[in-house]
Amino acid sequence: MKITPTEQKKLLELANLERTLDAGLRKQLPEDAEVTKLREQADRKRSLAASAQLNVADLELEIRRIQSDMTKLNRRISADKQGLGAATDADQRRDLEHDLVSAQRRLSDMQQELKEAHDEIHALRANVDRNGAELDEIERKLAAAQRAAESAQDAEDSKDRSGQAAELRVHISAEALAAYDEQRAIFGVGAAEFTGRTCGGCHLVLPPAALAEIRATPADEMPRCPDCGTYLVRR
Ligand SMILES: [Zn+2]
Structure with missing residues (x-):
């Protein structure tokens, strides 16, 4: 699945927003x-x-x-x-x-x-x-x-849900959104930041082989956590 780095940033924003809403924060x-x-x-x-x-x-x-x-x-x-x-x-x-x-x-x-x-x-x-x-x-x-x-x-909640999330979704391809939503339905987190060693979805420190694979993934594709499946957005 192709997804531009810009889309990936938007997807990460969307994922973080939806996690906050899901957690009721x-x-x-x-x-x-x-x-x-x-x-x-x-x-x-x-x-x-x-x-x-x-x-x-x-x-x-x-x-x-x-x-x-x-x-x-x-x-x-x-x-x-x-x-x-x-x-x-x-x-x-x-x-x-x-x-x-x-x-x-x-x-x-x-x-x-x-x-x-x-x-x-x-x-x-x-x-x-x-x-x-x-x-x-x-x-x-x-x-x-x-x-x-x-x-x-x-007001803030409804603005967040109907406004901000929808606004972010506009900037992401239907294919990427479908993949994200599917993963979110399975694990609760669709996409998360990859900090270099750790999956932002399950917070596991990934083994060297997985890290090497993630680093080798082209910039316009999203690697996934081998453990929880979360799409990882690299910085
Ligand atoms: Zn994970």
Whole structure:
């Protein structure tokens, strides 16, 4: 079978294209890069949202601790006041008054702490809401980008199949195409590059006798791999 070196180059291009399509390999498109970027943004935002939520939980715990301490202090203050109503002993009264003052001072400090904690938790909850809203927004964009990437990929695939492959086939003789298609139907690869020692179809390093035969094949004919039958296109 005669096939010009130019046709052989086109056939190799066709074979490589059809192998990529058969393997279902995706070509990286700008739309895919956008999906990757948004996915990373979503991951970052999700971890920020999680730590904001954790901060709220920590502070809620702190507020409950302050409230429980305040309940205890209020009980202590009531007990001191009751004690003062009944105590007549001067030392005992002095101890109770001392304790009452310190409990009241501590209670007032805790009221301040509670107020600050409430202000802070308000800000933290706003932060949680904002992160959540931003995450929703990113996820909406991500879903849209994924749809865009899918249709871009579909368009690319159909362009590849019906367009590029057909475009390449135009430049190759019917006889060569028939031989290629037949071999492709048998082995899955119709033609492959010959790198000097190895068959690009089955990746075997060929024995010296086969190499000599391949080298001796005229430039306008295509040698075949003695093992898998793939047509070999020499560089
Ligand atoms: Zn082979």
